[in-house]
Amino acid sequence: DQQVKQNSPSLSVQEGRISILNCDYTNSMFDYFLWYKKYPAEGPTFLISISSIKDKNEDGRFTVFLNKSAKHLSLHIVPSQPGDSAVYFCAASSLYNFNKFYFGSGTKLNVKP
């Protein structure tokens, strides 16, 4: 059973608007969360992370929100750009064993010009 779930396989937004990608997890031991971006035929690349001591982390156009009680995190991209079109994976781990990452199934974002 997947411990990290991304229930939206795809998302389409207009350039300049906000993109919101969602992720849910079931394991209450997870305390570190990351988002990765993946282009076709390339490996995933790190985007942004958040630890469970925070509920928000911001890096330029990217903001990750964490709701521990709901076991839910989201990635906001504002404003969205066509170059943001990619597959986004969320991942979770425990700081006691941060080498074991559990990934969601990914959300394919399409930003239309």
Add this chain to the structure above:
Amino acid sequence: NAGVTQTPKFQVLKTGQSMTLQCAQDMNHEYMSWYRQDPGMGLRLIHYSVGAGITDQGEVPNGYNVSRSTTEDFPLRLLSAAPSQTSVYFCASSYEGGSNTGELFFGEGSRLTVL
């Protein structure tokens, strides 16, 4: 700086054949890992290593072997390939500390087809 290098990028095997996927990193990272990516499943951890001589199992270790004799290299061996091992394989490395603890640096992937 090459980062994480995987070879081969593409491979076709017949059921029962064996092969090794190579992974090398030049960032002196202590931690290395192998993931497989399947449609609708995301990336799943196969095996990982916290340093030379130390390996451990991930979520889906069956059918795969690993060893870590040097910091740089972490090969993944398929002893007897099965069609269920058709997938895209990613090697990753990481290090403790820094601003993004545990951030994974991925290779470009190796696409394996088992007929």
